[in-house]
Amino acid sequence: MNRLELTGLTAGPAQVWGGVRLVPLLREVPVEGLRLHREVYEGLGAGIVELGPRERYLSYIPHGLVADWSGEEDGRGPEAGRQSAAYGTQFGSGDKPRAIPLPPVPHHRMAKRRPGDRLRFLPLHLALEGYLALHFGGPSTAWEEWSRTALRDGLSPRAEDAYLGLSVRGLADALRIFEIHPGQCGVMVYVSDALAAAFVVPHPDDYRLLHASLVEDLYGELVHQYALYGAPVAETPVRIGGAEHIRDLGELRAAARAQERAWAQAHDTLFAGELLDTSYAFDRVYRMKSFTLWRFLPPFVRDSGGQHIGETITDHKGQVAYLKTFRLSDAQIRRGHLLRTVAGAGWELDRAAAALGSSREELVRRMRAAGFSALLKSSL
């Protein structure tokens, strides 16, 4: 498995608002046997996640998702009441608190089994962790060029920037006025016609509830910049060509239908191509009967359009039931590319430089420019 398989999902007509274009993804039939629910957490999105006995991190966690493969109607089992708050409970009084108290109970693990056939996971955390933890351990061989910190702590601390959907200009409005299609199970978010995120769920009812949660998700810095500086995108209204050959209403109707098909095709090849045609490295996180939760990393090839990290749930045929992606910026792709190459060369600078087709000095310069100077000895 190395590709995203979006069979069963067709692209609907896009809705444009300012610089944001939202393309609905429609399913003929919902995915059998899997539902997603939303859990809203207290504390304005501040939360702690406990990874191991002494590892924990502090993060922005507005909500979690609960995958439910028990097949019970609406996820409400007789013995296990659904553990979720009503939408909106996190918004307290209007005044801004000076300090946000951390919730007393940390989340245990990013993906945690719940009573019954349920799994709670923190959306996008899996994907971002996959990217941040890329060769996190540091040099595997203690070549003399690497600093002592690099050998002792690896890449820690490793930081990347992401932006809240609310701060992406125009996104909140575009989502608010978006008219959800019947049977809609997903959406592709384009900002200045660059694919910013893809979101797919198994069932239309889940989508209706989770649609608004997109504004609380994380978006890459590129998306934020495009939204801030980009101009409104063209609405590209349809044109019925060859009008002189239309002689009755039936032919006019056929011409209109052809426009709809043309758009769906154009979207899959032209707009979403970069997401669907890339081969990814999948990493299994959890298996739930016939469904599997994965996170994936792109190949970090440079100069090949946008690259997306993300997480997905696939069924036994490899078809996507749930998908959430995060677009990396060029700098982030560059960092991933460098780390991949250096690790592939056994952390030996000369071999890595040869693999990149450049000199050792150039590689050192590039690593420093990419923000990895702490890894290298200062004498270099």
Added chain:
Amino acid sequence: MNTPDSRADLVAAEDVLLFVNAAITATGQREFRSSAVGQQLSLDFLHTYVRVNYRRVYAASLALDINHHNAALIVRRLLETADEASPEERRTEGRLIAARLAALPPQRVYRLFGELRRAKVNNRRTRAIMRGWLAARPDLGHDAVKYRAGVKTVARHIHLPCPEGAEPIAEIGAFLFRPGKLPRYEHPLLDAWRRAHYEQGAVAELPFTVAEGFAAKHGMKREVFLKRAAPRMTRLERLRTQEQRTVGDRRPDVDLTVMPLTRLALYVLSLGFEERSERRAELTGALRAAARRAAGAHAGSWGRVHAVLDDSFSSSGSGQKRRRPLAVALACHHLLEVLAAPGAYRGLWISGAGDALLVRPWGPTPLGMRILDALEPGADGAAPDRLVIVSDGWDNAPAGLAGEVLRVWRRRLDPARRTAVVHVNPVYDAQGFDVRRLAAGVATAGIRDAEDLPALVEIARFAEGRTGPAELYTYLDRQVARFTGEGAAS
């Protein structure tokens, strides 16, 4: 101008139509796609533009069925800039203003007068207009109780003399400016207001809005208070409080059939689906009766009518105009049924809903496909005489298909214009300074209340571009003559 259809004339006619559309739909409130501030800014520009360039038309639009918000705005602007008008223009404007003020609800007029005071417009003419309007009020005592602050402001602004001994004006003067001085009032409402401070029985004698405050002060139980206050409520207050006054299964008998059509549609849409289907006969009957009343002499005169009605998510309006576009569509549905020849009406909801009573704002707007459905011949195999589209003009599944369908259909399939297409739009588009259009060749008119549909279709004729500006001005003059004539007669 020598050439009747010179370019300047055409532009002027376009501007006039644009302004009329805006004045009918825009209320300066939040819409589905734009904020209240955006709407107000846009409207403010449009008012200034039209007032400066076409002052005559600006005043004449008071004679059309524009909404109260814009009517008050126009009156205010005209009075503020009276020095820009010639004496003759001022005379016409005065007549139009007086006639329009008489037709406006009193709370709007008091607010307008308050705004004039704040803008420091206090010339002899303005004072005379205010005095004339106050003199025509049937019961100033009632106004003094219900719109206390408004009456007080006006009285102060126009130096309303309240001489001793000239009842009831002297008493009202005492009531407004020296409250608590007189031991009792002759006017029953003023006296009820005095007694309501300490006597619960007097509360129910007051107008509902005033009584509500006293009821809260006395801590009266809401149900008891509503029951007692019911006889003094206005028609709309009765409709609004109907749900609160329901005790168990017994619903207070409000005669729904006397309600205006669009208000009634709003009320129907505010009910849950179960209640709507339970009261199906009553609600449908009331809607039909209201539609028949609104249609009046036009009933059955439109021939075969097909309609496309927008119930997409955007028809849910905003928090300030809740479900307004959908209510307009629902009201139009019933009105068109009456306007069409018997059995020759077909209404198509965009979502494909078959039951008009159970519509809800939901889903996308595949307007193009539904227009194609509506253009299909009706039951008797003949093409429709009229196609009416009620929509906010945001066609998004896919965008622009409706315009293309109408363009190709007009050019290729119906060049003889057997079918008249009219698009009525209940939403003002702040960015475009107009209601949003579907296609260049399709007449678009703004709509606020479905009851105005026959009049709007008449205006929309001018927007198609087949009648010249001369006809438009004749139409406007006729409306002005009718409006001021009526105002003088009443």
